[in-house]
Amino acid sequence: MPGSRPSRRILGLALLGVWLLPCGPAMAQRLYRRQSLADPPSQEVVTEFLVSESGGSEPRKGTAWKVHVARGLHRGLYITGAWFKRDLSEDWIKILNDARVSELFVPYHLHSQVRYFDLTGFSFPLAEVKAEDAGPFGTILPPFQGDDHATVVKEVRDRGVIWKDYAHGVRRGRELILWGALQAGNYVYLMSYSFHDDGTIALRVGATGQNLPGQRYEAHVHSAHWRIDIDLVDGSKNSAMLMKHLEDPRSLGAEDIKEPFNGGMEGGVDWDPKEFTMIRVESQKKNARGEPIAYDLMPLRYGTPRHNEEFTHHDLWVSRSHSDRPMEYLFINLPEAVRDRELVEETDIVLWANSAVHHEPRHEDGMPGARTRIWPGDDAWEGSALVMWSGIDLRPRNLFDRTPFYPYAATPSPQQVNRRGGRGASDRGTGENAQPAAPAGSGADATSGSSSTEPRRR
Numbered sequence: 001m002p003g004s005r006p007s008r009r010i011l012g013l014a015l016l017g018v019w020l021l022p023c024g025p026a027m028a029q030r031l032y033r034r035q036s037l038a039d040p041p042s043q044e045v046v047t048e049f050l051v052s053e054s055g056g057s058e059p060r061k062g063t064a065w066k067v068h069v070a071r072g073l074h075r076g077l078y079i080t081g082a083w084f085k086r087d088l089s090e091d092w093i094k095i096l097n098d099a100r101v102s103e104l105f106v107p108y109h110l111h112s113q114v115r116y117f118d119l120t121g122f123s124f125p126l127a128e129v130k131a132e133d134a135g136p137f138g139t140i141l142p143p144f145q146g147d148d149h150a151t152v153v154k155e156v157r158d159r160g161v162i163w164k165d166y167a168h169g170v171r172r173g174r175e176l177i178l179w180g181a182l183q184a185g186n187y188v189y190l191m192s193y194s195f196h197d198d199g200t201i202a203l204r205v206g207a208t209g210q211n212l213p214g215q216r217y218e219a220h221v222h223s224a225h226w227r228i229d230i231d232l233v234d235g236s237k238n239s240a241m242l243m244k245h246l247e248d249p250r251s252l253g254a255e256d257i258k259e260p261f262n263g264g265m266e267g268g269v270d271w272d273p274k275e276f277t278m279i280r281v282e283s284q285k286k287n288a289r290g291e292p293i294a295y296d297l298m299p300l301r302y303g304t305p306r307h308n309e310e311f312t313h314h315d316l317w318v319s320r321s322h323s324d325r326p327m328e329y330l331f332i333n334l335p336e337a338v339r340d341r342e343l344v345e346e347t348d349i350v351l352w353a354n355s356a357v358h359h360e361p362r363h364e365d366g367m368p369g370a371r372t373r374i375w376p377g378d379d380a381w382e383g384s385a386l387v388m389w390s391g392i393d394l395r396p397r398n399l400f401d402r403t404p405f406y407p408y409a410a411t412p413s414p415q416q417v418n419r420r421g422g423r424g425a426s427d428r429g430t431g432e433n434a435q436p437a438a439p440a441g442s443g444a445d446a447t448s449g450s451s452s453t454e455p456r457r458r
């Protein structure tokens, strides 16, 4: 949220209201409508990704997501549950219990040094979405209970090539995206939750809208602070691991280290660009090859937000879930919440991460004097800052037993796989280990055994 001192922001909002008057009181009412303290019930969205629809030729079935999406005061758009099917013939596997933006922190740093907490410090509503928001492939979810307008777009997008090789051609992937727009005064935050056909979850915030009146050109950071209550398969027995890649340029080798996160206790760590830092969440459930089903939290970054505030002093945090405690949901309270250093192994854990963009205003954000001046001092600004995205990915590891959406040929029996050392094999395995079994629900085709030829190996 651009701006200077809070009082100036209020002035800015007031001016915005005046500016909106030509659009009618209904529009102004829409921006500042009252919101109930209790969130309306979630809506359920189920999307199947049929193999036959993603550009391939094999007659396999596909995967599916079931997602519960909600909107709330000081929450914007958030997720209250997500379940995945590795194969349409299989039961749902729980992945997320809750995922949300916990704070939108916007510190200005050139002259005003004001700090905005755009999610918890204001009562900003979700903006109305219409057909033009959804585009040609999107649809509008019905308004939440008690709302008089729709606020969520559902899109199922092509996401480009997901694999291509010498043996079996190419396949394109798809994703379910649920997004809404937080109308943060003059600014707008697109809050987007994407669920890929391969089990990946992509969390994104996009910053767009009008730079604040009076401070059009002051640089600032839009920092999204995410809270992800992951419940992987059995959410009460998840463990957090810290993943590091250690390489010394004076040598040719490198080490990849997996260690208990923060010694197995709550806390925060720094993302190191040279170490490809990740948090790995492991369940106790193993896939058919004997490896724990896990998810990797992978930041996607332009830079690292580091500010005076303590909750910005680390990038990746893990805490024990205490979903009954209201303070549990506040990122600004996180340093306090982890001070008792509870264990984060084989328990119900919550992941926390930041993702930020640095907004240096540019002429593409808009221009002054582009419309009639309405009040003395009005800079007659017109234009909208083009959206800048930041986010994190949650990528499955050993959720499947082999490449999803790949046209494997004949399915070997479990006995064959055991003879080949499939159980407990490394996920980097090649050669013999590259031909695992396809148990029910592996996401691989259980019906495509017509060919007797195995895929060629290097």
Ligand SMILES: [Cu+2]
Pocket (backbone or CB within 6 Å): 001, 002, 207, 220, 222, 359, 385
């Ligand atoms: Cu900005």
